[in-house]
Amino acid sequence: MTITFASEEIIQTIEMVKNENLDIRTITMGISLLDCSDDNLLKLEQKIYNKITRSAEHLVEVGEQLEKSFGIPIINKRVSVTPVALAAAHLDSEGMVRLAKVLDSAARSVGVNFIGGFSALVQKGFTKGDLALIEAIPQALAETDYVCSSVNIGSTKAGINMDAVLKMGEIILSCANLTAAKDGLAAAKLVVFCNAPEDNPFMAGAFHGPGEPECSLNVGVSGPGVVASVVRQNPGADFGELASLIKRTAFKITRMGELMGRTASAALNIPFGIVDLSLAPTPVVGDSVAEILEHMGLERCGTHGTTAALALLNDAVKKGGAMASSHVGGLSGAFIPVSEDAGMIRALEAGALTLDKLEAMTCVCSVGLDMIAIPGDVSAYTIAGIIADEAAIGMINKKTTAVRLIPAPGKKAGDRVEFGGLLGGAPVIGTNNFSSRAFVSRGGRIPAPITSLSN
Amino acid sequence: MEILKARTSRVIITVLGKDQLGIIAWVSGRLAEQNVNILDISQTIVQEFFTMIMIVDLATSSLEVAELAAALSSEGRLRGLQVSVQHEDVFAYMHRI
Missing domain, CATH: 3.20.70.20 (Anaerobic Ribonucleotide-triphosphate Reductase Large Chain)
Structure with a gap:
């Protein structure tokens, strides 16, 4: 048995963690909600809540265990889901706000500090679901703690949807005004993207894209x-x-x-x-x-x-x-x-x-x-x-x-x-x-x- | 956390701090109590600053890395020492391709 690492290497690693703030910023579990659709809103809410809490049940526990074993902090454990405008395209704005609250309570239950995916992809145009979701964003973000929202308004392949750009200007403003007492905090949970990646683990822009598998980390x-x-x-x-x-x-x-x-x-x-x-x-x-x-x-x-x-x-x-x-x-x-x-x-x-x-x-x-x-x-x-x-x-x-x-x-x-x-x-x-x-x-x-x- | 147990059970302990009597005796004593085998040890003192690196094997112990880390670092703090306990994979991943 020989030492396989030079002392300098070991000391360098320790220095990085202790003095230079090396950490894993986030482990984010992506969860598909595409199989949760249901005409009945109550059933839809139940299915989404169950799927998230079941899939991410051990996420925080595993993250904490890894931190201790490897001696490297994992700052955030998070969940991202299929853009809600896709998973629940038939809902109106009121229904969308209710879903945001379901996401919020699922996040609270599994112990993550943010859940992303209250999102819509509108680079080429709006579906009814996209419009309902976008209208719901200010209330959804003002009345939840953990939910993050993102809207993709342009891409290199599709160009820029300027109707969506103007709409998002209004939405950002009303997010801020609804949370005026907190310096406009709700707007800090909303990202407007061009060329949004489908597998981004960072908030507030994380969502589990439609090309992603059932679940991924x-x-x-x-x-x-x-x-x-x-x-x-x-x-x-x-x-x-x-x-x-x-x-x-x-x-x-x-x-x-x-x-x-x-x-x-x-x-x-x-x-x-x-x-x-x-x-x-x-x-x-x-x-x-x-x-x-x-x-x-x-x-x-x-x-x-x-x-x-x-x-x-x-x-x-x-x-x-x-x-x-x-x-x-x-x-x-x-x-x-x-x-x-x-x-x-x-x-x-x-x-x-x-x-x-x-x-x-x-x-x-x-x-x-x-x-x-x-x-x-x-x-x-x-x-x-x-x-x-x-x-x-x-x-x-x-x-x-x-x-x-x-x-x-x-x-x-x-x-x-x-x-x-x-x-x-x-x-x-x-x-x-x-x-x-x-x-x-x-x-x-x-x-x-x-x-x-x-x- | 079976996945962690399935990997190698080697762990690297580093102790940094001002040199004082009985540092190695303390660490090795704690390890022996817990049936932890010491595989290798190196120690240097640069300008009264003590650095010890120890490679140990937890295979024979019932202790988890996290428990060992918690015990050694809190006791170390009382002695003014900074103790890190990390799974070998951290170093293998970072420094070896």
């Missing part, structure tokens, strides 16, 4: 702190070296996701889906994507050079991670949620980071304009304009983009909002004062782009 890794520490320790490295260091680190982080995912899916006896290679920050100092960029040599995140730094980071994370896992999917890239990242907040407060720069950054990273508080008196047209811009970036660049804006009722640019926990808090950013109304009100679809002649 997807893992979201994290570890901005680990990458930040490697970058900080190598101030003299040139870009080739820097990319290589990040790749190696991403490999190690992702291997943990692979190990956890494989072990958990075997323990739960459900197929292993994907590892999502994302650098997901938390409000904890040292667990920030902005800090990585600053360690690369930028005085503050948001200054000139930030987009290039982020492009390098995002690509290196994917290259390192792709080799570490047999199946990579989801959103895979660096996240830049503003309120959840201490470095982003600092950059905003210093005036280094603006909404426009954030939009530019989303061209080269996953996912989009995420967790950004905007003034409460913003119009639905302005929100729709922001969504349209972001969706256009996703559509043209064949990537996932998303918008999760929180209009903070009664607050104006420079004020602060607090959502608490993982969602964090942030200063409110002002939007452009000129109107987008006539543009976003035209209606119809922006046609799908040509994918050759790319310039």
Whole structure:
């Protein structure tokens, strides 16, 4: 019997967990609801509740057991389901709200901290079920604790459904207004996507896509702190070296996701889906994507050079991670949620980071304009304009983009909002004062782009 | 959690902290009480900072990794030591292709 690991390797792993916040951000169980349909609403509710609570009965227990055995924290255990607009397409808005409450109580019963899939896919147009679900979103999110919602309004293949974009501008606003006492919290649980992935384990955008199996387990890794520490320790490295260091680190982080995912899916006896290679920050100092960029040599995140730094980071994370896992999917890239990242907040407060720069950054990273508080008196047209811009970036660049804006009722640019926990808090950013109304009100679809002649 | 038992039963214990009398005696004593076999051990002291790495086998013990981790880390904390107990697979996955 020989020691098969060098002491340095063992110490490095311990350091990553204890000092650099290495963790598995989430294990998310995807559950299909397609076999639950029933004309009788009561029976439908019962079937959905039973299916979720039966399938995810041991999810939290297995997650906790793995944390203890491997000594690596799993921060969140979550469930995603088939987009409700597909699973219950015959319901009206009232019925949809009732289903949201069923999802909420199922989530509470199995002990997960979020359940995603109160969703609709409307990139090409609305079904009756899609419309009913979208109308139900504000009430559903305001009256539940755990439910997360997402709506896909565009794709590279279908173009952008601008009717849906305008609708979502209104819905985001009414989500915020219904939860005005909590700084518009309901809007923090709603994501508008272009090119939404079907197997994303991260909230609020997780849903179990129609192409997914009966049940699957997807893992979201994290570890901005680990990458930040490697970058900080190598101030003299040139870009080739820097990319290589990040790749190696991403490999190690992702291997943990692979190990956890494989072990958990075997323990739960459900197929292993994907590892999502994302650098997901938390409000904890040292667990920030902005800090990585600053360690690369930028005085503050948001200054000139930030987009290039982020492009390098995002690509290196994917290259390192792709080799570490047999199946990579989801959103895979660096996240830049503003309120959840201490470095982003600092950059905003210093005036280094603006909404426009954030939009530019989303061209080269996953996912989009995420967790950004905007003034409460913003119009639905302005929100729709922001969504349209972001969706256009996703559509043209064949990537996932998303918008999760929180209009903070009664607050104006420079004020602060607090959502608490993982969602964090942030200063409110002002939007452009000129109107987008006539543009976003035209209606119809922006046609799908040509994918050759790319310039 | 049969799936975890079915894997190898080797676990890596690391102890970090200020050097003091009887660290190894304490850890190995606790392990012997629980029928845990020590396979390998290495120890270094760098500027009064104590680092010990121990590979043990839980096959002969009724103890689960999680229980061992909880016991050693809480006792370690009282002595001012940071004790980690992790399944071997963590290191195999991270450092070996």
